[in-house]
Amino acid sequence: MENTVIDLRKIFISMDTSHFKETFSSEEKCLEILASAKWQNGFVCHKCGGTKYGHGKTQYARRCTSCKKEESVTAHTIFHHCRIPLPLAFEIAYLVCGTPGIAASNLSQMLDTRHMTCLNFKKRILECVASHGNLAKAI
Numbered sequence: 001m002e003n004t005v006i007d008l009r010k011i012f013i014s015m016d017t018s019h020f021k022e023t024f025s026s027e028e029k030c031l032e033i034l035a036s037a038k039w040q041n042g043f044v045c046h047k048c049g050g051t052k053y054g055h056g057k058t059q060y061a062r063r064c065t066s067c068k069k070e071e072s073v074t075a076h077t078i079f080h081h082c083r084i085p086l087p088l089a090f091e092i093a094y095l096v097c098g099t100p101g102i103a104a105s106n107l108s109q110m111l112d113t114r115h116m117t118c119l120n121f122k123k124r125i126l127e128c129v130a131s132h133g134n135l136a137k138a139i
């Protein structure tokens with residue numbers, strides 16, 4: 001089954017830094033934007049292909065009405081099992097999209113975040129772009 005295409009780069013490109021920080025300022029706002037981008041063409045269950053859904057247990061998650069499989073907002077995106085707060089993860093993605101060659105040490109300094117964290121997440125973003133030609137397409 002085709003994964004949902006989410007091109008966050010299109011969202012990022014239209015924003016300057018202050019607009020970005022305002023928009024992605026909390027975990028909830030990040031989830032809300034990710035959910036609307038992820039399901040912009042409607043919900044399709046990854047397990048059975050069903051398109052009808054109800055609310056899931058976690059915020060903005062959707063639960064397939066046919067097979068009852070719940071899908072979180074971050075599932076099948078680069079933000080899945082992300083151990084850092086979403087606003088920080090989005091900020092790394094924003095900076096890497098703006099400057100793909102940016103050094104992890106610069107990110108680490110700018111965001112006051114561990115070097116390894118920046119390095120690993122940057123790698124994840126670039127791998128995703130390389131294999132899907134798209135920022136947040138499913139892993």
Ligand SMILES: [Zn+2]
Pocket residue numbers: 045046047048049050064065066067068069
């Ligand atoms: Zn299903």
